[in-house]
Structures are given as structure tokens and as C-alpha cells.
Amino acid sequence: MAFNPKPDDDQVLVEKRSCARVIILNRTRQLNALSFYMVSRLLEIFLEDDGNPDIKLVIMKGNGRAFCAGGDVSAVVRDVKGGDWRLGAKFFENEFKLNYLMATYSKPQVSILNGIVMGGGAGASIHGRFRVATEKTVFAMPETELGLFPDVGSTYFLSRLPGFFGEYVGLTGARLDGAEMLTCGLATHFVPSTKLSLLEESLYKVESNDATKVSAIIDKYSEQPSLKENSVYHRMDAINRCFSRKTVEEILYYLEMEAMNNKADNWASTTIRTLKKASPTSLKVFLKLIRKARLQGIGQCLITDYRVVCHVLQGHYSKDFFEGCRAILIDKDRKPKWEPSRLELVSDRDVDRYFAKLDDQGWKDLELPERLNNLPPYVTSKL
């Protein structure tokens, strides 16, 4: 157990404004990265409020310049290196249970994404019913550069983005702004940051958990921002052509063709460079994950994510996650040495191993609670 001398309580601030629960992530020095404590506390709050008829709405936001920059993976790495990998797994177990609860919640969750929202931060917001982006929003799923993979059930919502945008976002860790998030559906609304306090005041007045009424309130402050000129979203044709391919190698091949045919535009070559910096194992595992997830419900996606992340933490097949954290987060030399080092050295069988149950005594698949009662229709479609 990691010993933290500072009191954790103020990492998550909780308020109640008439019928609305307001949750504020408050770990500003770490850009609100989710610690073990924060995940447990959030799970507690959501579980308590689930059966409470006085709470009709949940609002989530972050203090400082981030909504939430991700799960605190350095802490996980410290825990694993300190002793048992299962301590690290516990963090993910709680986090994924929280993600499931948010995805299947009986009340609408409005996340105000006024800043950085990445990795675990996406898991704590995108599964909710409403996501409000602003002109300050920066979204990304950058896990492949860390030797991990976009987890937190992100394969569920990434696979349902238009065309093969989800593959692109997950493999490359591309940064998206508020307008792009709205266009592709990751965000449900776009509200300029100056209007946020007014929006929140209106939301406090909500008296039912009817999603259409909440949507109408947010609509009043929403705008339709235009995409920037060199937005990656203007390249959907090329993205679909390349990222629909069956294997990562083929994706790279078609990106190279794209780069050759469009010498004026450096999008393709930049994308190739980004892919070549990521862990080859992570790329292949994520591609298989998102293809499966497209045909599965949210519960199954999280169960699969948990299996894969446990294999990653156990480290029998590859130590890329630990090497990635070292190079990017700890030593910050940004020169990770992946092992296997090339895509050709990662076989299909190597990838398949990550999807099997763990051969470890006492290990069990992620157990998700049954969510059978009074669920809104937009939730049952996710099951």
C-alpha cells in the first residue's frame, strides 16, 4: 500500500446543489490525475447516490487547467515494483468498476471538460450522458506511447466513432480540441468557458433526471464552433482508407502510400512517425481490442480490458509498460526501448495471449454488478 503523508480528502471535493451532485477533481499539481484514493472515493459517491432519489443529476469538473490528465500510472508502477502486481491490478479493478457504473448510471452525468482530458480522465467522463467541451479542451488517449493501451472501456466509445476515427485516435494518441470532439461525437455539447458558471447555475435548478430536460438546459448555452482549417477531421477519407486495414503493418503501408501521393501535406508522415514511436505490442493489442469491442457491450469491453491490463502488469509477456513509464514519466528521456522492438516480431499468437484469462491462483475476471432496474433507454443499448 503506497504511504501518502498528505491527507487525501481534498483530492475529491463533493458538493450538493439542490438536486445536483457536484464532484470536483482537485489534485491540481498532478493535473487531477486519478489516484487510488480518488477512484475509490468516486466509486463510493456514485454508489451512494445511485439509490438516492434526491439526487437527479451529477456534475463533474476539475480544478486548475485540467479536467483530468489520466490515471496515476506512476503510482501503479511504484506499487507493482514494490511488491505484488496485484496491487496495481486493484487500482484498475476499481477504476473499471467506476467506468461501468458511470456508463450505466440511472441519472445523467454532465462532465465539464474545461481543459486536459486524457486516458483515465476520458474514462471518467465520456461514459457519462453529457460531455461539455470548451475552447480549452484537449482530448487524447496517449497510452500506446507509454506501453499501455487505451483502457477504461474506451474501446467501447472509440469503436463507435464515425468510420475508423476510433482506430486513429487510439493508435496514435492524437490530440483533439473541443470542436473536433463535438464533431465526432466524443463531446455532446460545446460551451465557451465564459458561460460555464451560468450553465452550472442553470443545471443546479434541474428537478428531474430526464435527460432531454438536461440537454435542453445545456443547449441554451451551446455553440457550434467551426473546425480549424488543418483539423485532422478534414482528413476522414484518408483516415478511413488507412485505418480500416486489417493489421498495423497494413495501416502503416497505406499511410506511406498516402504520404507519397500527398507530398504537400505532412499529416501522413507525422502519423507514421508517431506510430513508430509507440510500443509495437501496444499497437497490435489495441487494434484487436477495438475491433472486438465494436461488436460488444460496455460490460464485455471492460472485462476484456481488465484481462489485458492484468497481463500487462504481470509482465510475463512484455515489460513495455514499465519501460514506457520510465522513459516518459520518470526519467523523461522520451527514448523507450520496447521489447519486442518491431511490429514484425509481435505475432498474432503473442497478441492473443493477452486476451486469455490469467493462469494465476485466485485471479478472477472483473465482476460487474447487475444493472437491471430503472435504467434509462440510452443505457440499456450499451449492455
Next chain:
Amino acid sequence: MDNDNRRASRRTEVLSNHLLPRPHTTTTLLSPSNCLSYSPPELSSSNPVSFDTSVMRSLLDGHNLDDRDWLFGLIVQSPLFNRQERGGRVFVSVDYNHTMEQQREETMRRIGYLLDRGVFRGWLTGDGPQEELRKLALHEVISMYDHSLAVKIGVHIFLWGGAVKFLGTKRHHDKWLRATENYELKGCFAMTELGHGSNVRGVETVTTYDSRSGEFVINTPCESAQKYWIGGAANHATHTIVFSQLYINGGNQGVHAFICPIRDSSGNVCPNIRIAECGHKIGLNGVDNGRIWFDNVRIPRENLLNSVADVSPRGEYLSSIKNVDQRFAAFLAPLTSGRVTIASSAVYISKIGLSIAIRYALTRRAFSMTPNGPEVLLLDYPSHQQRLLPLLAKIYAMSFAGLELKMMYVNRTPESNKEIHIVSSAYKATFTWNNMRTLQECREACGGQGVKSENRIGPFKGEFDVHSTFEGDNNVLMQQISKALLGEYIVCQTKKQPFRGLGLEHMNNPVPVLPSQLRSSILRSSEFQLDLFHLRERDLLGRFVAEVSQYQAQGESKESAFNLVSPLPCFVNYSFIDSLPYSLYVLPELSSCRGLGQSFLRTSNTENLHRGGVEGASWFIEGCLGSVEVVICLDFCG
């Protein structure tokens, strides 16, 4: 005066409302409320399923799961495939409101998209069981989406391409295979004629050889010789395989296959060729079926597909197989793949129909059992269960049997070809007939919703009806079984050798003895059921052979003896089909999965008793077993 003013001001108000937009008055939005007594099937039971569904899926699909998921993804994520988002979920199916022309256009566009994404790579240029299995898997996914798309692709790749690959030689492969895979040309398959479908050997198109120019000359001598139902020919095809009688020096050498261009690259029909449209069909309107007449069409000598026989430049007919019947059989052996794919896709369509009907039955309620009680779910009624669940059990059995056939096919050797021919004929006939019966039951089980096209079951009936008569009429295929079994029996009898292959090995064992006391536990055991099927087959086959031999001894030909002993050959066919899959079950694999084995065995045993069905019951009534109890038990379980 007041009235006039009022009228005038009202009129002014009306007119000004036409010209100026009214300010939006906030009215309560009409928003849909949750149904009070509807809930999706996922939530209808609190008992979680007792086995891992992903393991069951990999057993049922059997192979290339990743390839299938990839192709599903390509289809679901593209706007070309009519994806609809309903209640947060995405559905893909064709738009049933489209005209024949629109359907054909869409089908070609979808093919273009799949081609661009590399779906067809290796379908013809690849070799070996792995490549074949991948191709079969991807084609199955396509046929689940749309039969027209599957057939349009199938005609080009499996029929045209398959003929070039298996009936042609290296020069044909080099010239045509890669071009076919890349859709640089569009192929079709001109075998069927207006006057001849099942009886391929009777086609009337005539081809002669002109040794002076080194060309074959193709002709349609009469109206019954016109090619009919040629998929792809009416609008798009540029090339075709023509099946015709080959006359060399005045002598008929039998049916051969030739490559013939029918359109140029701009889409204009070639000279001396006439093409007409077959017209609207009950299904498959995304496929442009055409009629073709040949009027002294000349093709180079090299266009003869010469893997079995050839013609020298001087006009000599050459073949390594001297027997005309054997030559013809070798010729048509490659067409087995059609029967294998049809059997598989019939099973998948039944699965879709049953999934829809059973899920519906888990949400739809009708009538209460108690006063003021809630209405009962359809599937909670035993009568509804008895309509659908035996069909479900049957489809599990057929699914595994079909998988076994696929494996036999991709690992085929010259020795196994005969067995594959018989088994594929048997399965193609059985599975396609079963599919129609299943779809009808599912349609009825969904009531009015089954009539709505978007719910898929109804259109499937029209789309897949043709399954029972194309690629071999089911009844004709079934006759092949009894003929083969007769032949095998006589050979083994005269040579006094044991039965091998065609599932007849059980005939080498002593006659099974049925216990005189038939308790429920015995009736439900696999051993007893297997013995029943084997006993039935042994008995029917023995009687069939005896009666045919008797008529032959009286001077009748084999063919007329067959007609005279009718319907015995039919019973023989059914008994063959019923016992064969059972002996091919992958039961050992299933029992290794906890829970899976139990559930499956329970359903399969019920299903087998059900399969005894009409034919089985009639056999028992004929007097092979004196016990009336048995008949009653079987009917009850069925």
C-alpha cells in the same frame, strides 16, 4: 360594421402570420416515455448464462473469428451499407424500399468499397486450407448482410474465378486470376439454359472448332439453348464461362467450358452476342440475371479450359480420361464448393431468423395466466418453446455438421472427393430446406412484426428460397445419395469387404439390439438414439438394395427400378442424413467446456428425437419395432 372589423382583423392576423415568423412559444416537448411492460431481452432473466458465450461463439464459427470481426467492422462503419442508429445501437441491413435498379447499383458500389479495403485479396491467387477457410469465413459474413451481395461476388469469384482456377491450366491462371481478384474484368458463369438446369450434360449450346483460324465457334442453335439466369450478365459482366457441347470432326465430345468475352471495357455488348434481362425476381434483385444468345461467336483455341481435355491446333481431341462419364465427373468436381458455401450460409440465415424470433419472444407478452396478473412472455409458453427451441437445437447440430463439411472440403484429396460430393449434396439439400421451414416458423412466431421487411425474417424467405433449386435441385441432389449408397452397398457385398466412408461403418458391426424395456433414461441416452438411427439406416438400405436387385433380375434397368421402388430411396436419403451428423458431432470438445457440454447434450438429444419426425415415426409404424410405447414416446418428445 363591427363584424366586418372583426373579420378584417382576423384576416389580417392570418395573413401576417404567413409573412412574419411567429415567436417560438415554449410548449411542453412531446418526448417518448419508457414502455411500462416492455424490456429488452438482456434484462428478462436474472440467471446469468451458465457458459462462456465467447467460447460457444468460437465453437460455432469455428475459424477466422478475427477476419469475420474485421469485415463486420468494415460493413458497420461505412455509410454505404445503410447503417441505422436505433436507441443507441447500430443496425445494418439493406434498404428494402429500393427499386431493382437501385439495388443493383448499390451492390456494385459495395463491392467497390470492399475491393478497395482489400477484402478479396488472395481469394483466387491464394492456396491451401488456411486461405480457403479465410475466404469462406469472409463470404459467410457477406451473405449474412445481403444475399444479393454474396451472390454477385460469388458468381464472379467462386463460379467464374473457380472455373478458371480448377478447370483451367497455368496459361489461364496467369492471364485471368489476378485480374479477377482485382475486378479488372467482371465474370459470370453461363451453364444453365432455358431447357436444361439440373441436367448439365443435356445443354444444347454448340461449339465447333475451326482449324483454319484456330478458333472455337459458339452457337445457340434453338430457343431452349439460350443461357438463362446468368447472374451478372444482364448489366455488368465482361466475360463468361460458356458450358457447351463440343463437336470435333462431327463427333460430340460432351460438355466443355470456354472463356468468352461478352462486353468490352466500355460496357458495350460484343458483336454476335445478344443479352436480355431475366426480369424481377422474388428475391436477389441486387443481382442482374441475364439471358445470352451466341451467334457464331469466335474465341481463340486457348480459351478452352483444358485441365481435363484439350484440342490441338490441328483439331484433335485429347484427354487423359477415356471414360466420358468419369471425364464429366472430374470436370464438375470443382463445383462442390458452391454446395459447401450454400449449406453454411443456409445455417447462418436460420441462426439469424431464430435469434430474432427468440429475442422477440423474450420481450413480447400476450395474455395473462391469472386474473389481473401481468401478461406472459411468449417464450414462457411451452407451445411457443416447442415451436422454436427444437429448431434451435437442430441448427446447432447443422452448424457443427456444416463446419465438419467445410474442413473436409478444404482438406480434400482425390480419394475423399466422392465422399465430399455425397455429404455436400446431402447437407446442401437438408440445410436449405430446413432454412425455409425455420424462417416460416420464425415469421409466424413474430406475428405482425414478422411481416415488416426491416425485421429481416420475411425478406430472407424471398432471398433464400432459391437455395433449394440452384447449384443443384435439392431433390436431384438427394437422389445422388441413394444411388451412391446403393453402389457402395453392392460393391462391398460382392467384394465381401467392410464398409468404409459415407458413415456406413456402423454396418460392419453386429445389428444393434434394442432393449425390451424402454425407460425414459434409455430413450434419452445418446447410445440408444444412435442405435435407432443406425438400425433404421441398415434396415432401409437393405430393403432398398433387395428390391432394386429384384426388379433388375426381372429385366428392368437400374433407372426404372429406382422409380419402381419409390419412395424407398427417399427414406434411405433421410435416414442417411439423420445419422450422419450425429456421428460427426464434436461432443468431446464440447464436454470439455464446463456447463457447455451439459446444455448442449440436453438440447441435442431432444432434437434428435424430434428429427425422428414424420419419417422416423412412419418407419416405426411400418412394424420394425412392435412396441406401441415407442411410437408414443417418440411422438411426444418430438
